[in-house]
Amino acid sequence: MNFRELIDKYKNGIASEEEKLLIKQEIEKYEAIEEYLSENIDIDFMEVENYDDQRDETIKLKKSVNSRLRRVVITSVSVVMLIILGIFFVLSPIIDSFYYNPTKISVGQYNQDIYFDLTAFTELNLPGYSLGLVTAERLGFGNYNIYYSRHNLFTKESKNISSKIKRDTHLKNFENIFEEEYISLGFQIITNPEISEYQYFKENKNRVISHIKKLNPVSYVSAYLTFEEDLTMEEIYNMLMEYDDIEITWIGIRTAPKDEAIQYLTGFKPPSNAVSAADDRPDKNKYPAFQLLDWLRDHTRSRNQSIWPEGYELHYKSLLRYMIDRKDEVNVLDHNHLKIQHYQSALDYVEEHGVKSYGVLIYANAEDLLTFIGKESIYTIELNQVMTSKRYIR
Template sequence: MNFKDVMRRYKEGTATEEEKEFVEKELEKFATIEDYYAEELPDEFMSDRESENEEELVSSQSETTNINKIVNRRLGKVVLVSVLIVILLYVGIFYGLSNIVDQFYFDPTEESQSNEEGLTNIDFQFDMDALISLNMPGYVNGSFTIEESKGFGTYETGYFLKNLFTQNDTLHFVDIKRGIPQNFYGGIFDSIPRFSIDEAFRDIIRPFPEEASDQSVDIKEEFKQRFNSKTIEYMEELNDLSYVSMTIAFEEDLNMSELYQLTEEHPELDFKWAGVRTVEPGTRWRDDQPMHLIGFVPDINAEPSSNMEPDSDKYPLFNLNDIFFDAGNRSPKEILSEGYQTHFTSRLSWLKDHEKFVEIFDYNAAKTEFYADALDYVEDNGVETYGVLVYGTAEAFSESLESLPYDRIVIDEVDSSKPSVKIYYD
């Protein structure tokens, strides 16, 4: 009897009574065997299976540990490479891109090649030397300058402005952000260092028109004489030891030889600044521009002594205190009268050649053109002075005024005595 066929008929309900009895007996037999193996399966078999499972687990854990180590090593390499890439990108952006940005703006840390091979000097020091001595009567660039790059066209700068009358040496800071000055107070940006002596040189700044009537000219001269008389009377009332700052406008321009002779005739007076003629007498630089007063410091001891200088072939005698280095057998008059002219034109040339600095630190953007025109004028006409700034005691002035070729005199400042040297920080 085929059990498979009988089983099919049993499920379909077509099996005979005999076939049903046969299937049920077989099913009962299989149930008995199943119960037997479920109850009697040896513990050893289960122990062996558990051992095999534990070995598989230990093996699996070992493989997992190894995989984790490999993953961690690779992850560490990825992290390290990522960090290095970030660092390189930062360095590249900060120094590479920053340097590119710096190229488009004024850089106070720029250096010029010295005549001595291998030596360089910071241009900002010379920028300040020239700007202050030419444009700010009674002041010089004292001590040293400060310049530090902050990246991307941003800089921190500083300079010492020395007042030659009071001897105060004040430190001023200026931040420069992509060609624009920021966080600056006083110093060269103050009106006092630039315009304090304008009163004496009124005729230079605002020339009297040629078409003025004789009556207008007479009134002007009368006012001038009366003002001069009041100034002399005031000075005579001062204590003889009073220290006086005075600006003197000359009747006629003096050449450098005549200026030197004047200083020799009055050794008791300190000539601290000489204004230089830069346009034809009686005219202004431009009708739509103010007349700028520029000059130089004839006192070789006024500025701090320094061995720093720009290219002496292009800017000879930039430092006036170098004047006697190549004196030869010439007389002091020859040396100084020629040296004044060379010194002034060197510093004027320097400012003409450094337009970015002038545009930031000078008070008028058109000064770059003015410096160029002024240089052309003095090269054609020589260096002549229309007036000076002089320091001395009231007694020294009283004794010297009659022999000074003045057209107008103005007292700018008076102190009880000649100040001692001091240093101040703003």
């Protein structure tokens, strides 16, 4: 029996007493040898001096690698930042230059171009409204936010509106933001002259007057009126001077023969509702009366030589010329390429036939409105809005 077989018997508990004694003696012998070896043999797996040298070298290598990594990371970040800065400060302005930039200051000296663009658009096309603060914010790559306040001249209410332009695409049509009844409903006889032959339409004036008579005399009324014959600007001015208790807030101008439909109605605000940009205005040589109040201030004459009718005519023509010259900008704001053609044809018409009014938007107490209608040659009248009383009585 060899020693391995003897060990197996010992582990399995079947060894005899003599065999157990033999195994114990062998174990004691190997323990003594192991102890001797551990005390007297110096096993140097790695010389300490060499290990220290390798550790120092490892530390240096780590520092070198970290330094290189940092330089690579910093270089990469710098390159990325330069690319980003290049995109926003070089590429973005280049892209902006291809599209309408409402933040640009090229029309006036202080106000952004959007101010003059929206001012002219509103006055020509949207009776009963005016603009307050107008500003645009550049977002880059042809994108802009537009902010402005809209004032209802009848109710005296204001509304803050925001919109966005994205590379010449107006994400909300400016004209459609005005939720109230559209102008053409008040001047149907101008946009659809054929309806004058309808019996209902012939009787409509009397029905409206009868309704006004039923109102409280101090009820405040907004109404569209048309005249039996077009009035010159001098006649409009005399009308404004004669009636202190009424407010003509918008004057519609004829831009086609009387028997032809006018698809797009345009006009202007008289001085009481005109706006001034505090000496900031477009080119005075091209648009001499763009700011009507400023022009009137610059051309003061004696009371016997009124310049107001002349100012009215120049003001309307200045607004049309401005819109024609700002063709691309108008197309962005209005989303209607036909409007530019209309502005040009309107200007051609008034240059040949003069600036004459087919009707007005008027505000007055019910009693004063009836007096006005009774004295003047009014062809049609359409109620727009009625309030219990005028606000802010003075």
